[in-house]
Amino acid sequence: MSSTSTPEAPVDEGKGKDAPTKKASFAHRLYTGEIEYDFVGKRKRWYTFSGALLVISALAIAILGLNLGIEFKGGADFTAPVSVNAQTTDHVRTAVEALRLPDNDDVSVTTIGNGQVRVQTRTLSVDEVTQIKATIAQAVGGISVDEVTYSLIGASWGTMITQQGLIALAVFLVLVSLLIWGYFRNYKMAIAAIVALLHDLVVTVGVYALVGFSVTPATLIGVLTILGYSLYDTVVVFDKVRENVADLKNSRVTYSEAANAAVNQVLIRSINTTILGVLPVAALTFTGVFILGTGPLKDLGLALLVGMIAGAYSSIFIAAPLLAQLKEAEPEMREHRERLARRAQRHASHQAPPATTSKAVVMHDGDAQLAEVEPVETDRLGLVSANDLARQGRQQPQRSTRAKRKR
Numbered sequence: 001m002s003s004t005s006t007p008e009a010p011v012d013e014g015k016g017k018d019a020p021t022k023k024a025s026f027a028h029r030l031y032t033g034e035i036e037y038d039f040v041g042k043r044k045r046w047y048t049f050s051g052a053l054l055v056i057s058a059l060a061i062a063i064l065g066l067n068l069g070i071e072f073k074g075g076a077d078f079t080a081p082v083s084v085n086a087q088t089t090d091h092v093r094t095a096v097e098a099l100r101l102p103d104n105d106d107v108s109v110t111t112i113g114n115g116q117v118r119v120q121t122r123t124l125s126v127d128e129v130t131q132i133k134a135t136i137a138q139a140v141g142g143i144s145v146d147e148v149t150y151s152l153i154g155a156s157w158g159t160m161i162t163q164q165g166l167i168a169l170a171v172f173l174v175l176v177s178l179l180i181w182g183y184f185r186n187y188k189m190a191i192a193a194i195v196a197l198l199h200d201l202v203v204t205v206g207v208y209a210l211v212g213f214s215v216t217p218a219t220l221i222g223v224l225t226i227l228g229y230s231l232y233d234t235v236v237v238f239d240k241v242r243e244n245v246a247d248l249k250n251s252r253v254t255y256s257e258a259a260n261a262a263v264n265q266v267l268i269r270s271i272n273t274t275i276l277g278v279l280p281v282a283a284l285t286f287t288g289v290f291i292l293g294t295g296p297l298k299d300l301g302l303a304l305l306v307g308m309i310a311g312a313y314s315s316i317f318i319a320a321p322l323l324a325q326l327k328e329a330e331p332e333m334r335e336h337r338e339r340l341a342r343r344a345q346r347h348a349s350h351q352a353p354p355a356t357t358s359k360a361v362v363m364h365d366g367d368a369q370l371a372e373v374e375p376v377e378t379d380r381l382g383l384v385s386a387n388d389l390a391r392q393g394r395q396q397p398q399r400s401t402r403a404k405r406k407r
Contacts, residue, residue, distance in 0.1 A: 036260065036261065036264040037264060038260060039260055039263045039264070039316060039317065039320065039321060040256045040257075040259050040260040040263070040320060040321045040324045041256065041260065043321035043322070043324075043325065046317040046318060046321060047318075047321075049317075050199060050314075050317070050318055053199075053203055053206075054199065054202055054203070054206075056206060057202050057203050057205065057206020057207070057209070058202070058206065060206045060209040060210045061205060061206055061209045064209045064210065064212070065209065066205070066208060066209055066215050067106075067208075067212050067213065067214050067215060068158070068214070068215050069108070069120070069214045069215055069216040069217075070108075070120050070121075070122075070153050070158075071153065071158055071161065071216060071217055072158035072159075072161065072162055072215065073158050074123055074152075074153050074154050074156075074157070074158055075120055075121055075122050075123055075152075075153055076120070076121045076122070076123060076124045076129065076132075076150065076151075076152055076153075077118065077119075077120050077150070077151045077152075077153060078118070078119040078120075078121075078132060078133065078136055078148055078149065078150055079112070079116055079117070079118050079119075079148070079149045080116065080117055080119075080136050080137065080140050080143065080147060080148045080149070081115055081116055081140070081143065081147060082115070082116065082117045082140040082141065082143075083114075083115070083141075084111045084113070084114045084115065084116075084117065088111060088117055088140075089109045089110065089111060089117070091139055092109050092117055092119060092136060092139045092140065093107055093109040093119075095135050095136070095138070095139035096109070096119060096121070096132060096135055096136065096139075098135075099131055099132065099135060101121075101124075101128055101131075101132075103122060104121055104122060106121075106122070107119065107120070107121055108120040108121075108214070110296070117136075117140060119132070119136060123152070129150060133145050133148045133150060136148050165220060172227070173194060173197070173198075176190075176193070176194070176197075176231060177190040177191075177193075177194055178190075180193050180231075180235070180238075183235075184238060184242060186242075188323060188326040188327060189238050189323055191322075191326065192234075192238075192318075192319045192320075192322040192323040192326065193231065193234045193235070193238070193319055195318065195319070195322060196230065196234055196311075196314035196315060196318045196319040196322075197227060197230055197231060197234075197314075199310070199314050199318055200226060200227070200230045200307055200310040200311050200314055201223065201227070203306065203310045204223060204226060204303060204306045204307045204310060205223075207302070207306045208302070208303075211302070213298065213299055213302055214299060215299070216296065216299045217296075218296035218297075218299040218300040218303075219299045219300070219302075219303050221300060221303075222299070222300045222301075222302070222303025222304045222307065223303050223307065225303075225304060225307070226303060226304060226306075226307025226308060226310070226311055227307075229277070229307065229308055229311050230307065230310070230311030230314060230315065233270060233273070233274075233311050233312055233315040234311075234314070234315040234319045236266055236269070236270070236315075237262060237263060237266055237270075237315050237316065237319060237320050238319070238320075238323070240262035240263075240265055240266050241258065241259045241262040241320065241323065243262070244258040244259070244261055244262045245258045245259070248336065249336060252340060252343070253340075254328070254333070254336065254337050254340065255324055255327045255328055255333050255336075256324040256328055259320050259321075259323060259324040259327075260320075260324070262320070263316055263320045267316065270312055270315065270316060271312075273312075274308060274309065274312040277308050278305065278308055278309065281301060281304045281305050281308060282301075282305060284297055284300070284301040284304070285297075285298070285301030285302055285304075285305050286301075287301075288300070288301045288302075289301070289302075
């Protein structure tokens with residue numbers, strides 16, 4: 001009777017204790033502090049770059065100005081029923097521009113759903129309104145002129161909306177400051193977050209002035225959206241900073257070093273979040289600019305695209321370095337830095353090798369010198385000179401008698 005035996009599995013010698021370990025990822029090395037970039041220490045560089053962006057944006061707003069839509073500066077609004085297709089907006093725009101009305105170059109033509117077309121122009125006289133209504137009725141398929149609706153948006157209404165928007169923005173900033181202050185129990189975090197938020201706002205508005213896109217209600221929606229996104233990214237960084245400085249007095253790092261470590265730890269997360277958010281927004285902007293040519297997608301997409309990139313930048317390069325700078329100015333933080341410096345100085349002095357004296361030994365034979373050997377470090381060899389022994393005055397211990405010892 002024969003028996004079969006299962007072969008033993010070969011032993012993988014490569015998985016022993018000497019097997020090479022898996023190399024840590026770049027994100028893990030950033031999080032553990034194995035590698036890091038000094039974002040906080042190089043804050044002057046980021047301040048200079050951000051200052052240049054703000055100056056360019058301010059000059060663009062002051063010199064070029066914003067291209068306000070009729071909702072803000074006033075104008076005429078026409079709406080007509082039509083079966084919308086790919087050529088509807090171009091066909092209607094060409095027909096209206098063919099009238100060659102004075103100062104009527106900025107004509108906005110958009111579609112509302114699949115059954116209406118909307119035309120927006122400057123404020124018109126009665127005769128000009130009649131001409132445009134007839135032109136639109138003919139361009140959309142020969143409908144009746146009465147089917148083309150017309151409404152006038154006054155400039156005073158746009159001014160009122162602008163004022164209300166600025167008031168709402170101010171209230172929003174105040175409430176956000178109080179919320180961040182209450183959440184982190186640190187008003188300097190609120191200051192740094194608001195500064196980064198204003199940076200994103202000015203840069204976004206400056207880009208609108210540079211490219212000449214219309215500022216419409218869709219633009220305001222995009223701006224409010226990026227304000228929330230910028231705050232979210234900043235709060236993520238600050239939350240990690242708070243975790244790193246929880247026991248700062250008993251640690252061996254300064255506030256700036258702990259804040260810089262926090263930025264490096266959340267860097268990959270910020271990059272991934274920004275990329276995932278920017279990709280669909282970039283597609284939205286491309287569609288609005290190059291395919292549709294006009295409409296709310298164009299205005300909304302640009303605000304979101306610029307604001308999301310600026311928000312990710314400001315949370316890392318402005319908010320965190322500014323927070324560290326404000327905290328390092330506190331007397332408590334200065335005392336902590338000085339204590340660490342004294343500790344480092346003591347450690348360096350303990351690590352330094354003790355100073356030793358060396359003597360050169362010269363051998364003589366009468367008047368002639370035979371040889372000179374290398375210097376001998378007497379302290380290291382434990383040698384003591386005869387003169388030192390004589391000065392020490394060696395004393396012999398005194399022996400007591402047996403009678404004294406019995407007492």
